[in-house]
Amino acid sequence: MQLPARGELTAIDPVALRRALGTFVTGVTVVTTRDADGRPRGMTANSFTSVSLDPPLLLVCIGKGAASYPTFQEAGHFAVNLLHDGQTDVSNLFASKSPDKFSDVGHDTVHTGAPVLTDCLTWFDCSVHDRVDAGDHTVLIGRIHAFGTSPAAPLGFCRGRYANVKDPLPPGWLSSHDMIVGYLIDANGSLLLAQDGKGGWVLPTAPRRVTQGRLPLPGGGELALLPDDTFLYSVFDTAENDPGYLVYRARLAQPAALATLPPRLRFFPFDQLPFDDIPSREIRSMLRRYVRETGGGNFTIYMDSHDGGRIAMVGDAQPWDQPIHV
Structure with missing residues (x-):
């Protein structure tokens, strides 16, 4: 790999950049909200991270080319649903242009009214704390009002494909008994x-x-x-x-x-x-x-x-x- 000389400006190859960014192993999320008519909307995203514990904040990046992008731009709340390793089909469904992504996926409301998937690794129910314009994405910062998690293994993603994550639970991470x-x-x-x-x-x-x-x-x-x-x-x-x-x-x-x-x-x-x-x-x-x-x-x-x-x-x-x- 040849590095550019100090001070030299080089053009960034977007394909190569995408591949380089894709070497960072992430989880897979389904981000959900409701449109102005109350209909559930959702999309798959893996650009997610925690932001703050006090106040409790997280962020997810919404692509401006996504069909549901206008809905997320207007909504006052959303949920981030982290998928477990048995949900590649759910990830593919919400990454598709299916007109009815929620018909066969269990979901409910908890606090804000955003759809929360009833079968997932972890969910966060949020109100919109801030929106930040960032190139071809909008950074959606959410304030967490409710959340839930499970002992399932996470669904991973790396180099453009799903990855298995060995995830033995450390002692004391979750109670040995379910709630x-x-x-x-x-x-x-x-x-x-x-x-x-x-x-x-x-x-x-x-x-x-x-x-x-x-x-x-x-x-x-x-x-x-x-x-x-x-x-x-x-x-x-x-x-x-x-x-x-x-x-x-x-x-x-x-x-x-x-x-x-x-x-x-x-x-x-x-x-x-x-x-x-x-x-x-x-x-x-x-x-x-x-x-x-x-x-x-x-x-x-x-x-x-x-x-x-x-x-x-x-x-x-x-x-x-x-x-x-x-």
Whole structure:
């Protein structure tokens, strides 16, 4: 390789430059948003990086030649979905000009309303913090409002093709137990609980956050939930070696489904909740808080911490409230 003489200006070969830049191993992301009519839009991108932890910022570069570029220029929010090593098909789909990229890809909303892929390595739900014009791309800087990750291996990309990344998880990176996703399903002042097989009652759960508002039921069937009325309500651990909980508040889309519930499921009026038969102290405390907040019409989110936990108003950007003890 011959280097130019000091001070000598040389023309840059764009093909050679692209190949040189392509030797940097990256992950693969799908960047998503919604257009002015609320339709989901998305594209594959690998120019992604973290920017700041305080405030929590990231960036992704959007090519001006992309079909969805005008949408990203106008949108006030977006999500970055990092793909795992089993999602080369998803990467190829969102890199294509398919008119309906979301028809066979599970997605949901979490905080901003941007589509979040329900099966991916890691996702970040962001509002637009800034846009920077940069040649044939726009640098989209996002402020992170919510995120989630999994123990899957990442999908890599290098020299214009997908790459396998050996990714043994280091000790302590993730808990050995997955988080339990529970649902507070409210119907006319009653909450849905499920028998635990030991004489007690627990929240209905799902392997991961449900897609398209469909909660699978034990023994078959599903309940339809209102996607626009579902939000994260509580996050906590129950013990050092037990799985933690992500609890979402939801409402039924079809109240008539109450008459067709499996025997193991039952709706309890707020004033008849079987607290003595709910084995988890944290779940009992959370249910009491939910009943109290439902009566007042103001909801908070609880986050566990070493000093007893904190709560904040849903949708309120103010700092966490004072610690509470459950």
